[in-house]
Amino acid sequence: MRNLLTILFIVIDLTHGWSQTFKEVVYHDEKQKLKALALLSSSPEKRAGVLILPAWKGIDQEAKDAAVKLNKAGYDVFIADIYGEGNIPADNVAAGTLAGQFKSDYKAYQHRIDLALSAFKKEGVDHTKIAVIGYCFGGTGALEVARAGFDVVGVVCVHGGLSKAVERPNLSIKTKVLVQHPAEDKSVSKADYDNLEKELKEGQADYQIITYANSGHTFTNPASNDYNPIMATRAWNHLLIFLEEVLK
Numbered sequence: 001m002r003n004l005l006t007i008l009f010i011v012i013d014l015t016h017g018w019s020q021t022f023k024e025v026v027y028h029d030e031k032q033k034l035k036a037l038a039l040l041s042s043s044p045e046k047r048a049g050v051l052i053l054p055a056w057k058g059i060d061q062e063a064k065d066a067a068v069k070l071n072k073a074g075y076d077v078f079i080a081d082i083y084g085e086g087n088i089p090a091d092n093v094a095a096g097t098l099a100g101q102f103k104s105d106y107k108a109y110q111h112r113i114d115l116a117l118s119a120f121k122k123e124g125v126d127h128t129k130i131a132v133i134g135y136c137f138g139g140t141g142a143l144e145v146a147r148a149g150f151d152v153v154g155v156v157c158v159h160g161g162l163s164k165a166v167e168r169p170n171l172s173i174k175t176k177v178l179v180q181h182p183a184e185d186k187s188v189s190k191a192d193y194d195n196l197e198k199e200l201k202e203g204q205a206d207y208q209i210i211t212y213a214n215s216g217h218t219f220t221n222p223a224s225n226d227y228n229p230i231m232a233t234r235a236w237n238h239l240l241i242f243l244e245e246v247l248k
Helices: 002-021 061-072 092-104 106-122 137-148 190-202 229-246
Strands: 023-029 032-039 049-053 076-079 130-135 154-158 176-182 207-212
Touching (some): 023 106, 032 106, 049 106, 061 076, 061 130, 076 106, 092 106, 106 130, 106 137, 154 229, 176 190, 176 229, 207 229
Parallel strands (some): 049 076, 049 130, 130 154, 176 207
Antiparallel strands (some): 023 032, 032 076
């Protein structure tokens, strides 16, 4: 009976934590309202932080689940709103169109990420210890953070698009980069992969590309048909190792 009560109290405590944790943070890009979700420490001491850039449909369950786990690992977390209020895609077609606009207008994408970083800093995170991770469309955003030279200590691209317009030059990349690439990602060509590696080498980046076998595009997302639990677990562990290094 005592063991049963102990388990019950643990379940109640966990449920309470999950239901009370997320804070909505409102910020703006001129007239466009943006609404992020944050998991923040109540401690007066500043903590290292992770900015999450979500996939092409906006803030989704994968981003929220990652935020909860990262917060439990000791980080303040901020899930960026890239599209803004009233612009959440209803389906894959709409998501592809909207994400495509930001990929084409990469400066607009970088600007929305920069606004999210600024809003995150206002919430009390340690400005000198911020990393950015992104999933899918957000993974492309993580690479754009590195290309823009934003003042972060590391970026992680999780099954993101790797391509960049051919007219854009390869510039110096000062932040550390981790790319988690599914081997069977049909949305990424060999040329995209090779060009990214060339870009990272020419930028003299501290980078690592890990390729996960037998994995389709969204291999880390349990809601996807591509989900590969073994490789997703490995990718998560690699992510934690990277964050431990850059945010220590």
